[in-house]
Amino acid sequence: MRTFSLYFAAALFLMNLAGAYLLDALGLIQGLLSPHGASIVFLVPLATVFYAARLSLYFVAPGLLLGALLTGGSPVKARKNPASQ
Amino acid sequence: MAAMPLPKNPDMRSLLVRALALAACAAVIPRYVAGHPAGGHFHNDLQSQDALAREVAATVGSDTLARAFRTGSARFDGEWAFGTFTMAAIGLGNVILAHPERRADYIPVMEQCADALVSKGTNAFGTEAWGDFGLDGLPGGRGHGYLGYSNLALSMIRLIHPETHHSKLHDELTEALAKRLETSPRGLFETYPGEAYPADMAMVAGSIALHDCATGAPPRPFWPAWRAAYSEWIDPNSGLLRQFGAVQPGAPEGPARSSGTALAAFALSFVDRDLSKRLFEGLRRSRANVLGFGAILEYPPGEWGLGDIDSGPVVLGAGVSATGFTISSAKLHGDQALFTELYRTADLFGVPVHRPSGMRFMSGGPLGNSILLAMTTATWEWKNRCRTPKKEGL
Numbered sequence: 001m002r003t004f005s006l007y008f009a010a011a012l013f014l015m016n017l018a019g020a021y022l023l024d025a026l027g028l029i030q031g032l033l034s035p036h037g038a039s040i041v042f043l044v045p046l047a048t049v050f051y052a053a054r055l056s057l058y059f060v061a062p063g064l065l066l067g068a069l070l071t072g073g074s075p076v077k078a079r080k081n082p083a084s085q
Numbered sequence: 086m087a088a089m090p091l092p093k094n095p096d097m098r099s100l101l102v103r104a105l106a107l108a109a110c111a112a113v114i115p116r117y118v119a120g121h122p123a124g125g126h127f128h129n130d131l132q133s134q135d136a137l138a139r140e141v142a143a144t145v146g147s148d149t150l151a152r153a154f155r156t157g158s159a160r161f162d163g164e165w166a167f168g169t170f171t172m173a174a175i176g177l178g179n180v181i182l183a184h185p186e187r188r189a190d191y192i193p194v195m196e197q198c199a200d201a202l203v204s205k206g207t208n209a210f211g212t213e214a215w216g217d218f219g220l221d222g223l224p225g226g227r228g229h230g231y232l233g234y235s236n237l238a239l240s241m242i243r244l245i246h247p248e249t250h251h252s253k254l255h256d257e258l259t260e261a262l263a264k265r266l267e268t269s270p271r272g273l274f275e276t277y278p279g280e281a282y283p284a285d286m287a288m289v290a291g292s293i294a295l296h297d298c299a300t301g302a303p304p305r306p307f308w309p310a311w312r313a314a315y316s317e318w319i320d321p322n323s324g325l326l327r328q329f330g331a332v333q334p335g336a337p338e339g340p341a342r343s344s345g346t347a348l349a350a351f352a353l354s355f356v357d358r359d360l361s362k363r364l365f366e367g368l369r370r371s372r373a374n375v376l377g378f379g380a381i382l383e384y385p386p387g388e389w390g391l392g393d394i395d396s397g398p399v400v401l402g403a404g405v406s407a408t409g410f411t412i413s414s415a416k417l418h419g420d421q422a423l424f425t426e427l428y429r430t431a432d433l434f435g436v437p438v439h440r441p442s443g444m445r446f447m448s449g450g451p452l453g454n455s456i457l458l459a460m461t462t463a464t465w466e467w468k469n470r471c472r473t474p475k476k477e478g479l
Contacts, residue, residue: 023447029448029453058114070102071103
């Protein structure tokens with residue numbers, strides 16, 4: 001569980017970082033303001049995924065990591081290896 | 086007080102600990118991460134201000150700005166380019182006021198902004214609406230209230246750089262706007278034919294007051310009467326300014342809204358600190374806060390409406406423009422807590438992108454970044470640069 005949380009947080013961090021620079025390079029606002037639909041087709045989904053990742057990175061990932069650290073040796077992990085009990 | 090017993094079931098105990106960890110981290114960590122740059126901006130830290138200023142200067146100094154706005158509406162494209170140059174000039178001026186050592190780098194960019202603001206191309210949206218170029222025939226003419234924006238930028242440039250080659254035009258435009266304001270029946274004149282906006286008049290008034298500060302002109306006798314007339318546009322219940330007005334009595338008036346109020350609170354800081362503060366108090370009453378992230382509600386309690394070109398998107402009642410513009414008056418009126426709350430929201434959704442050339446907000450675009458520069462750098466320092474009024478007869 002701890003490993004999952006760590007990978008999850010790392011993935012969010014990378015999506016946040018890379019997404020910010022990618023959307024900046026693509027010109028998110030200029031693209032959304034343009035009446036020509038071509039850029040909206042890929043900018044809107046990209047921006048949606050980016051903001052979902054950003055909000056999760058800020059509001060979910062830290063708590064998930066802390067929770068995993070605090071309960072690291074508890075049932076969720078223990079059940080995977082019953083012999084150790 | 087008895088402590089709450091932990092569940093005996095290990096699964097339940099683990100879930101409870103995880104839920105508490107999630108809640109505690111969500112309440113503490115995001116507000117710190119998004120809010121930690123706010124202190125630097127509030128206290129005019131050079132590095133904080135200069136990073137955004139360098140990016141804005143690079144944007145308005147390049148030829149890419151003309152292609153940045155393609156909304157399909159010539160008026161909105163023109164207004165946004167106009168707003169970008171205006172806010173960039175004001176923001177860069179604020180940075181110079183706080184850090185005079187940046188003068189040599191930013192004065193040329195401010196002059197470029199001024200050149201664009203007085204060009205026929207940038208003013209095409211106003212020319213189309215009125216049928217004549219607003220800067221022709223000065224100091225005569227009528228209407229063209231949008232020129233208050235460019236004139237405020239020219240006033241900022243004049244304050245910092247009295248030798249600007251736009252001095253003559255600036256004087257003539259200021260006199261023209263002052264005459265229109267003085268003779269306006271209810272403190273408003275038209276931005277476009279048949280359209281008058283109190284927020285635009287705040288920009289007009291601010292531009293005149295800052296011009297007079299920059300040139301040492303004596304106080305204008307019409308200010309007390311204008312302030313009284315203008316105050317009638319403030320809704321007594323919400324403390325917010327009406328979004329649009331009617332020049333003639335009895336004609337319909339717009340609803341009280343925060344986006345116009347927030348812009349006016351900033352612009353009126355150059356005219357009358359108390360009037361600006363009064364509007365700011367209305368904005369404070371319209372604040373919303375979730376986990377330390379602040380926003381300003383676009384409509385007063387009990388009212389609801391959609392977003393438009395003035396407010397930007399309205400999300401769950403919070404207005405993007407109102408939130409961004411209120412950053413300035415929170416700073417000017419010393420409310421660091423609100424400044425930080427609003428900055429956190431700008432940071433979270435604006436998404437700062439750090440580059441070798443500085444920092445800009447990914448979702449701001451040229452206009453949003455210029456506005457955020459002008460708002461986060463707002464300062465009273467201009468008061469210390471006013472020239473002494475010239476005595477008559479000397």
